[in-house]
Amino acid sequence: MSNRRGLSVCPPEELVAARHRDPYPYFAWLRAHAPAYREVSPSGLPVWQITRYDDVRDLLADPRLSKRPATTGRACPTGPAGLQDNLVNADPPEHTRLRKLVNKAFVPAQVKALEPLIQATAEDLLDRMPPGTADLIDDFAAPLAFSMIRTILGVPDDLDTPELRGMLLDTLTYDAAGSDGKADLDRRLHAYLAELIARKRREGGHGSGDLLMHLIAACDEAGNLTERELIGTAYILLLVGQDTTVNLIGNGTLALLRHRDQLDLLRERPYLIDSAIEELLRYDAPVRKATFRAAAEPLPLHGTTIPAGDVVSLVIASANRDPDRFERADELDLTRTPNDHLSLGRGPHFCVGAALARLEGRIAFPLLLRRLGHIELAVPPESLTWRPSRVMRGLTHLPISWTSPAVRRGRPC
Template sequence: MVDVLLAGPPAELLARRTDDPYPYFRWLRRHAPVFAERKGQGRTIWSVSRYDDVRLLLTDKRLSKNPDLYPGYKPGPAGLNKHLVHADPPEHTRLRRLVNNAFVPRRIAALEPFVAQTAGRLLDQVDPDDGLDLINDFAMPLTFTLICTILGVPEHLNTPAMRTMLANTVVPASGHRTDDELRTFLTVLVADKRDHPAGELDLLGALVGAGDSLTEEELISTAYLLLLVGHDTTVNLIGNGMLALLRHPDQLRALRDDPALIRTGLDELLRYDSPVRDATFRAAAEPILLHDQLIQTGDIVSLLIGSANRDETRFADPDVLDLRRDPNEHLAFGRGPHFCIGAALSKIEGAVAIRMLLERLGDLRLAVPADELRWRPSRVMRGLESLPVVRR
């Protein structure tokens, strides 16, 4: 809970910033572009909301990804944090180079037919006349299957207990995470990779095959990172994107009439309702003065991706969904050294999923009023709990 708000926005905007953060973001851009929240134990979190500031700070070396800079801050499960998201150069440079080698374009491109095949099987099992949940009946099982492929989960480890555990990891039930079980599973999985060559689509196997370049903890932590990257952002991209289209039927018709519009359209969906609301943890490694506000060493800085992508000084009519918007320099996947490692994979999966939904299910509509949809509580991610639809 926030203890003290400095120059805070109206209470009604704060109350709705999970369901609809964009009026809150607009207020921040206009009145408090560098906004401080005092949290428990004396922590300060600064929210930066304007496009130019967010874009600049995403590459600013004065901001660190090293969680040791702020004692007491826990960015993730113990023993699973030795990956590139929580590292600065030169450590980050080394880890990024190794992971990039696994994410070569050839391997990512090879996943596209698999995505289409998996999406097709899922759509074969639904009847849109009876209604379906685009999150739980489609987006989540689609990305979960892809996760298992990326991790190269062998058949003897692909058990119901494993699937339940991984599902609770990427979308915790009642906040419950089975961290010890997850570490054990990933340790066994990495050991199995050492005994069996990686397949064409096996990104984790390719990392294990790199030899001694990664420590055991780095390998297990990177497997955990792939688990999250391969799921949350893509589920949110599909869900947020489809909701935006359903609420803008003219744009949905345009995309259905011209499937090639997905080229610019997917970037617009990423901009309009970004699957990552705030950039991941950064802390000030030295004092930073921005808009007359002094960010102290050790303060946490939250770069509001969702706000930057609706900045009226950068995007004409930013609250309008325009699938033909071009150029579109959104920041949905970040920028600079920490640009999302899974961006290309997420875009392939999102484009294939949305295209097939429109092709296979016909003319859909929301099965409930839009204001009854529930959003998952998260400061970093923005995604729906469910998205019930039915054919018109």
């Protein structure tokens, strides 16, 4: 990347070195100096990082960016081989067909009907927490989110969910696995999902209303879905249906613990919960980059041209902190309005599970504040670690402690 005077520009080493833990100074530098920045990925692919709000917003819905390697000539699909045939990696008309099949499970009325179950599951998880200290990720956020997506899909209760969750998370840090590790993971996850689908077929239950049975019927009866699309769709829903919400609860709680005035504000004015959820989504985006797209034709941007076929990474977390769009963009302000963050995407690939994610957050945060009383980080902030994913931003663990005795379910705080 060169600037207008033809000088080559590179982000400062110290920002690059710190960007996994704290990407925001690095993003601020890119927005100011190289808003369309060409990086080379560890596998040698050029990847253009787009970091300004207006560009990310417009390009999320721009048909000149394609998901299909067949169109772009470059492979950039999300997920392991054999599981990539799903809506995230599709352009219209395939995308429209696949999206219609899953939309039905996430319409507002269906999501609203889950509210009592989300509430009861969250209360149960808090009942089971050890007294005084816990890992908010493993003991609360992950089991809550996983339990909801498995209910929607109809994954039987007796399946080994820690094993499944482990494999799904490993696909996010795929590059680190090496080619033997990748092949093994692909095989195990594929076999697991194929067996899950075979079991659903054996056990029947077409009238059960769960999403997996609906997709199986679309495959077996209506011919609207191929077998590869069926397994690829099961994979992507199980993955994004939980890890994203885990990150909302984890990143959001950490942000509140680091901004005690905002935490107190939410405790004092619980009616702020809807704007609080939007601000927590904006402030530390659970999905920091959109899934990869590639230029289907040469794309002029900021005095340079992204060649057809190059991979383009739309950096949502950077757009959300763009001071040209948001006043005091680096501040957490639970009363912020308007708040046009891009954390749930935009355009045809806008998040299918947006209503579910918001509802889970709407239940989880007030419940944590009410049940746990005075919450603190149980470890020094610098010892927290972030999972090494290219797309997601989430903590591996969030150890918390609380000094007030946990309030039992149903009692006011």
